[in-house]
Structure formats: structure tokens, C-alpha cells
Amino acid sequence: MTHDKAAGKTRRQIHEDRLRRRALRVAASSTAAVFLAIFLLVPMAPGWDRVKASFFNWEVFVKTFPKLLDAFKLDIAIFLWCAPAITVLGLLIALARDTRNPALFPLRILGAAYTDIFRGVPVVLTVYLIGFGVPGLGLPRPWNSPYIWGSLALILTYAAYVAEIFRSGIESVHKSQRAAAASLGLSDGDSMRFVILPQAIRRVIPAQMNMLIALQKDVALLSFIGPVEIFRQAGVFKSLMANFTPYVGAAVIFLAVTIPATRYADYLIAKQNRERS
Amino acid sequence: MSKHLLAATAIAALSATTAFADGHCADGKTLTDGALTIATGNPAYFPWVLDNAPESGEGFEAAVAYAVAAEMGFAAENVTWVRSSFDQAIQPGPKDFDLNLQQFSITEDREKMVDFSAPYYAAPMAILAAGSVADTDTSIAALQGLVWGAMGGTTAVPVLMETIAPSSQPLLYGDNADVTAAMQAGQIDAALFDLPTALYLSAVVVEGSKVIGQFPADRTENPDRFGMLMEEGNPLKACVDAAIDSLTETGKLAEIEAQWLQQTTGVPLIK
Amino acid sequence: MPKLALHGVEKRFGENVVCDGIDLTIEEGQMVCLIGASGAGKSTLLRCINLLEPIEDGEILLDGKDISLPGLDPQPVRRRIGMVFQSFNLFPHMTAVENVMLAPRRLYRKSRSALLPEVTELFERFGLKERMGHYPDQLSGGQQQRVAIVRALAMKPEVMLFDEITSALDPQLVGEVLDVLRLLKDSGMTMVLATHEMAFAREAADKVCFLKDGKVIEEGAPEALFDAPQHPDTQAFLARALK
Numbered sequence A: 001m002t003h004d005k006a007a008g009k010t011r012r013q014i015h016e017d018r019l020r021r022r023a024l025r026v027a028a029s030s031t032a033a034v035f036l037a038i039f040l041l042v043p044m045a046p047g048w049d050r051v052k053a054s055f056f057n058w059e060v061f062v063k064t065f066p067k068l069l070d071a072f073k074l075d076i077a078i079f080l081w082c083a084p085a086i087t088v089l090g091l092l093i094a095l096a097r098d099t100r101n102p103a104l105f106p107l108r109i110l111g112a113a114y115t116d117i118f119r120g121v122p123v124v125l126t127v128y129l130i131g132f133g134v135p136g137l138g139l140p141r142p143w144n145s146p147y148i149w150g151s152l153a154l155i156l157t158y159a160a161y162v163a164e165i166f167r168s169g170i171e172s173v174h175k176s177q178r179a180a181a182a183s184l185g186l187s188d189g190d191s192m193r194f195v196i197l198p199q200a201i202r203r204v205i206p207a208q209m210n211m212l213i214a215l216q217k218d219v220a221l222l223s224f225i226g227p228v229e230i231f232r233q234a235g236v237f238k239s240l241m242a243n244f245t246p247y248v249g250a251a252v253i254f255l256a257v258t259i260p261a262t263r264y265a266d267y268l269i270a271k272q273n274r275e276r277s
Numbered sequence B: 001m002s003k004h005l006l007a008a009t010a011i012a013a014l015s016a017t018t019a020f021a022d023g024h025c026a027d028g029k030t031l032t033d034g035a036l037t038i039a040t041g042n043p044a045y046f047p048w049v050l051d052n053a054p055e056s057g058e059g060f061e062a063a064v065a066y067a068v069a070a071e072m073g074f075a076a077e078n079v080t081w082v083r084s085s086f087d088q089a090i091q092p093g094p095k096d097f098d099l100n101l102q103q104f105s106i107t108e109d110r111e112k113m114v115d116f117s118a119p120y121y122a123a124p125m126a127i128l129a130a131g132s133v134a135d136t137d138t139s140i141a142a143l144q145g146l147v148w149g150a151m152g153g154t155t156a157v158p159v160l161m162e163t164i165a166p167s168s169q170p171l172l173y174g175d176n177a178d179v180t181a182a183m184q185a186g187q188i189d190a191a192l193f194d195l196p197t198a199l200y201l202s203a204v205v206v207e208g209s210k211v212i213g214q215f216p217a218d219r220t221e222n223p224d225r226f227g228m229l230m231e232e233g234n235p236l237k238a239c240v241d242a243a244i245d246s247l248t249e250t251g252k253l254a255e256i257e258a259q260w261l262q263q264t265t266g267v268p269l270i271k
Numbered sequence C: 001m002p003k004l005a006l007h008g009v010e011k012r013f014g015e016n017v018v019c020d021g022i023d024l025t026i027e028e029g030q031m032v033c034l035i036g037a038s039g040a041g042k043s044t045l046l047r048c049i050n051l052l053e054p055i056e057d058g059e060i061l062l063d064g065k066d067i068s069l070p071g072l073d074p075q076p077v078r079r080r081i082g083m084v085f086q087s088f089n090l091f092p093h094m095t096a097v098e099n100v101m102l103a104p105r106r107l108y109r110k111s112r113s114a115l116l117p118e119v120t121e122l123f124e125r126f127g128l129k130e131r132m133g134h135y136p137d138q139l140s141g142g143q144q145q146r147v148a149i150v151r152a153l154a155m156k157p158e159v160m161l162f163d164e165i166t167s168a169l170d171p172q173l174v175g176e177v178l179d180v181l182r183l184l185k186d187s188g189m190t191m192v193l194a195t196h197e198m199a200f201a202r203e204a205a206d207k208v209c210f211l212k213d214g215k216v217i218e219e220g221a222p223e224a225l226f227d228a229p230q231h232p233d234t235q236a237f238l239a240r241a242l243k
Helices: A011-044 A048-055 A058-098 A102-120 A123-136 A146-172 A175-183 A188-225 A230-241 A245-276 B002-016 B060-071 B086-090 B140-144 B156-164 B176-184 B195-205 B237-249 B252-260 C042-049 C074-080 C096-107 C112-125 C141-153 C171-186 C198-204 C222-227 C232-241
Strands: B036-040 B079-083 B121-123 B125-129 B148-151 B171-173 B190-194 B210-214 B224-226 C004-013 C016-026 C031-035 C057-062 C081-084 C159-163 C190-194 C207-212 C215-220
Touching: A011 A048, A048 A245, A058 A102, A058 A146, A058 A188, A058 A230, A058 A245, A102 A146, A123 A146, A123 A188, A123 B176, A146 A188, A175 A188, A175 C074, A188 A230, A188 A245, A188 B171, A188 B176, A188 C096, A230 A245, A230 B086, A230 B156, B036 B060, B060 B079, B060 B237, B060 B252, B125 B195, B140 B156, B148 B156, B148 B176, B156 B190, B171 B176, B176 B190, B176 B195, B190 B195, B195 B210, B237 B252, C004 C042, C016 C042, C016 C207, C016 C215, C031 C042, C031 C198, C042 C159, C042 C190, C074 C081, C081 C141, C096 C112, C096 C141, C112 C141, C141 C159, C141 C171, C171 C190, C171 C198, C198 C222, C207 C222, C207 C232, C215 C222, C215 C232
Parallel strands: B036 B079, B148 B171, B148 B190, C031 C190, C031 C207, C081 C159, C159 C190
Antiparallel strands: B121 B224, B125 B190, B125 B210, C004 C016, C004 C057, C207 C215
């Protein structure tokens, strides 16, 4: 059995190479078959021409895409000012829920109630209630801006989720770390700040990345209370042209941001799993 | 309720005299033979449909629908109502209605995707202003300084952008209720609606608001004309057009308009 | 006056009595070894001394002062009593030197640069100078445990507690850690060890206590306890442990 050793490979390597080549061939041909089926069969459906004209209309796409891209800047801006606020608030809530000081017990209850409520209500309802409701109390401009209150609705909702993730991170740090910190005489606050949190935050970064991706999409909910971001802009085009292609355009723009972000989050998770094992 | 039905039946009976005998235009072209399926919004708003009940024949569009049906030879009891959103109306594929009327403005772009009947109403655009700015003078320069809102899915948006060109980016909403909520929250000063809607909102919904002006129909490139929406290539279109033309010629349409839409002459024109 | 004195210390976890009226005295500069089977209450007793666990009854006196009074702030006491754990418990996100500096920085309000000379000296004394910048996962178990000892020493404690600090180590790494303990004893540190290293206890301890079911069964000088145990439980335990 030495006749294949010419390339300087072991028997096992040669066998594995063969398996790999075969797997590659199978994967390539099955992928090709699926795509061929989609590209050949779907256009054969009787309604394809109409679907194409109303969802994949190149003319409409070209006409609306630049303006959609422009409107997307607003999504990014909203995202950029919401994300840090969510992180800070989420962390504070997580810490409030972790507190053991009996004097802060009301804070713990509030923290728990807060996360229950804001995770339980659909985001769009919160956006409506806070976005229209609070300014309706009679705030003067510019303090009644839908940007402020709509963003606050997003911040409150997402902070509830982010807080739970931080809390799970905090709880995942072994209690022996707390004991070690305490045995050195560190206060609970110092122990949290220097010992527990840095480890907890590192562990939950991939999960928080997924929250950011979800947030990037939910920014579009602000359109319900006025701001003309990409989703509303696409809706306007859709109405005026009676054509859904602008939504496809908006989806393309969202994907261009979220796919790399999702891949990156997955990469971080995989990396973390490797480090743990 | 029975009174409404009676009125509708009366209209139908009246028109029946002018209708075709067997084998008229719409035969075999409707979803259900012998019946006409008409869609409207959910909810349908005053003054287009009263109390969200188009079956009563009350409200401008409800009345027009029954009149057109009668003209096409359908008795009132053969008219079936369904509800549809804008998106359902324009989605590709078979429709679950023959006609859809919910203040759809006829535009060139839309006509590429769906069919519209001949217009049954030409709506001037009007400005609804919140109480705090109700006495703004109606020069374009003064109007440009307001914070504007509009319903995102309507032709009010291009009219607003082209005719007034506000200095700050207008806020757009998903439906009329949201526009008025924003006005009540003080987030917008003024909003653009078709005149009948604006009058209704000012009188009933937004306290202290006022319709401060309307645009003459020739001021906009696309004067807002409402048409009944049909599936692209619907063979029924010819019959519907004929019915609407006939109602226009006989003055019946103007009668219905006078009955259901408020007097709009008191609103000043914007120059 | 003994450096540390325990009178009737009782600790329960629910129904389970882990320390059942323990009396123990440790003189200044003494090394006391606690021996006994797993679950005898050695580790819990150490955690009670360091106030990581509140005790139900009894008292713990440090320099004659009761440190176990319910409601007392434990932090000032913990600064005076250092503790080293079986599983090292280094902070994995910090380098060795950061691990050591954290508590003095926070509690004595000293800057890194002010602390560096004395900390470097500690590392040097325990043969770890080359490892100061390493993260815990870049160190061997023995090195990690020595860093943990340095970390506790940096607080300049008066008493050190060691909770089976060699049990998690590969046999060939045990020696370097025990050398550190000898070094510490020579420097006059008061130490309490929970340990399974019988040979070390016999060689280095001033006093050995045998615990069983949360009670001190027998205590005495190592030669006496190891060579002539009085109590049958002690005899049985040693017979198995020294086999």
C-alpha cells in the first residue's frame, strides 16, 4: 500500500483528500440543481411576469434606489445615537437587578418589572405610545420631536433585552471570582467593576451583536410616527408607483449592512466557543 | 339601517330602467356571475363611507358604488363588499374584488401596474393647519416655514414637495389617524389632505384645527382625480367607464357629490 | 493572646451542619494544618474565618477582637486575612501583575507606578519576575497558584489561609508551591492550611488538627498526631492517608 506515497502524503491524508473532493463535487452539483430549479421553474409559473413587474422592476429600482440610499442615512443616524444609550441603560438595569443591598430592593423590583414590560410589548406599540403619547402631554418644540421620543421607545425596549443579556453574562462568571475578589477586601462595587463585568461583557459580545443587528432593522419602526427613513421612503414610492420594487431595494440595502454584521457576530461566537473548549 | 337600504334600493330601481336587458356589458366579466364585488378600505372613513358601513349606501363612495353598480345592471342586493388595504389592491396576481374604491388617485405610474376607471371625483388638495398656526397667511413663503406632515402613501406627498417645497423635511405617516395624532402632539403644524377629508378632520377630529386653504386643481401637475382600481387588463373596465360617463352626463354623479360632500366653496384658494 | 482564636464556631447550610462547635487557637507566626477527609469542614472553616461565609454561632477573634459579629463590615477584616483557593481564582482578563495590583490600587489608593517596586520584589522573591506580564492562561498551574499567593501577599495580610492549594496541581508542580509556603513560614507569617499533603504537614506545621464531621477530633504537634494518634477516627484516617 505504498504506491500513492509519491506526493509525500500519508495514507490517511490521501484518503481524506479523496473524501473532500467527493464532498465538494456533491455540494456543487446539488447547489447547481437547486439554483437551476429556481431560475427555470419560477419563471414558468403563470404569474411570474406580474410578480416580476411588481417586485423586480429594474426601471423602478434604478429610479428609486439612490433616494432610498439617502433615506438610509437617517436609519444609520438613529442607530448611532440609540446604540450607546441602549448599552449604558441596559448595563445599569442589569446592575440594578444584580444588587444585593436591601436598601436598593425597590430598584431590583423596578428592574425586573421594567424588563418584563418592555420585552412583552411589541416594539411598534411602544413607539406609538411614547412617540405620540409623551409629546401629546404638551411639550413645546423641539422637545416633542418624534426623533427624540421614538428613539427613546427603541432605547427603552432594546435596553430591556440588552439588560437580560448582560445579566446572563454576569451570572455566567463563576462565583469563585466574586469570592476571590471579596477575599482581597475589594468592595462589591469594585468587584463588579473590575472583576465580574469585564469578563461578563466579553462573553456576551456576540449576543449583543445580534441585538444590534435587530436594532438596525427595528429603526425602521420610527417611520410610523413620522421620520422619513428608508422604510417610509420605500412605502411612498410603492404607493405612488403601485409597485413593490422599492421595498426590494430597501431590503437590499438592509442586507448589505446586516449580512456582514451577522457573519461577524457568528465569527465572534465561533471564536469564543473555540477558546472555551 | 333599513332606511339606508331602502335608499340604495331606490337608486338601484331607478337606474334599472336605463340598464341593459340580458347579456349586458358586464356579463361573465365579474368574479361571481351576476354579482359585483367591490372593495373599500378598512376602516373606511367619513365622508366617503358613513360609519364604516358601505352596505348602507351612505357616504360619497358608497353611494357612487351603488350608482355605478345599478348603471351596470346589478341590483343592490347583488353588490358584495370586501375590504382591502392599499397593498392588497396593488399586489400582483388575482384580486378578490372587481372594483376597489378608497380615494385612489389616478397617476401615470400607478397605471402601469393596475387599471383605473374614469375618474368619479376630482379632489382639490387642502391644507389642514393646527390651532397654533391657524392664522398663518397662505403665501407659499409663509407655508414653507411650517413643519409639514402627510400620509406617506398618497399623492399629497408629491404635491407637497413640488408645490410648497417646505424648508424642513416633512414627516410622513401610515394613515390619516397617525397624521392627526402627530398634529395633536404638536409635532407637525400642517398637513395636506384631499379637501373633503381635510374638512372632516378639522370639524370632527383635530380640535382647534382649520382648513386654511385649498389648491385649485390646475395648480398641480396631477390634479387629484379618484378612480376605481381594477386588476390590470380587467375586461370590466369598459363597462365601468361607460357607467361613470353616463352618471356624469346625467348629472347623477354631481347630485351624489352634493349630497355627501360638504360645501367646499368657503375654503380660500391658495395663489 | 493568640493571633487568631475560634470559639464554638458553628456553620450550617440548611439542615446540614458543616462546622459543629469548632475551637482552635493559632499563635502569631504559627503554621496550623487542618487535615481530614473531603467534606470534613476544612474549607468551610477557612471561608468562615475570611468572612466569606457568615457563621451561625460562636466567635472568631483576631488579635482578641471578635470579627464575626453579625453586621460587621467584612472588608477591613479581609484585608488583614489573605486567602488562596484550590482553583487559583486568578482574574483571567488581567495579567499576573494586574491581578496582584488591583486590590492595593483600589484599597490603598496607590498608583501602579508607586506599587511597582514592591510588587516586582514579591514576584522576584517567588521566582515569577519573568511572568509578570503573562495572562493566567499562559501560566502553568503551579505558576498560577504562586501568582495567587503573591496577590494575597500584596495586601500585606497578617494571617494567610490556604484552601487545599495544591490539590488541583499536577504532582510535579506541587513542590514549587510548597516551597513558597516554606518561604512564607520562615518569614514569620501566621498561616492556616487545609491540606492533603501529609508529608508537608508533618515536616512544616507547628500544629495539626484532624477534623471529622465538622468537629476537631484531635489536635497536637505533628509528630505526636502522626506518630501516636489517640482517637480511633484519627488512626483510621491516617492509616488510609499515609498508605
